[in-house]
Amino acid sequence: MYMVIYGVGLILFAAALIDIITRGEGQVRHLPKFGWIVIVILLPVVGSIIWFAVGREYGTGSALGNFGDPRRQAAAEVSQQDRLSQTERELAALDREIAFHDKQARIDRLEAELQKRRLTE
Numbered sequence: 001m002y003m004v005i006y007g008v009g010l011i012l013f014a015a016a017l018i019d020i021i022t023r024g025e026g027q028v029r030h031l032p033k034f035g036w037i038v039i040v041i042l043l044p045v046v047g048s049i050i051w052f053a054v055g056r057e058y059g060t061g062s063a064l065g066n067f068g069d070p071r072r073q074a075a076a077e078v079s080q081q082d083r084l085s086q087t088e089r090e091l092a093a094l095d096r097e098i099a100f101h102d103k104q105a106r107i108d109r110l111e112a113e114l115q116k117r118r119l120t121e
Contacts, residue, residue: 009045016040016048019056027057 020028020036028036036055040047 012048013040013044016051020051023056029055029057031055 017037017040020033020040023033025033031039036047036051040051043050
């Protein structure tokens, strides 16, 4: 039983250290990476739990699993840029549609006003 608990603690400790080391500075919260490494080494189980609870930045996960290959990171950035450019295109189309409907409403108001003037003359 003690071996299982020790093994889980060791796995948690190793996972926390690997996660801290492989994360970029922008994905680490509250302390620098070195500070988190010291905390996890001095307090293996508690420090690891604290790291996973408050120390790491949980994001989209696109940077996870690239194993240091810059081509994988570049591919993830390109796909994010594609999504952004598609969103920008959709927003531009919506802006054009809004402008069209605003113009159409103005035309309708002017036509109603013109018809009203003709009836009063």
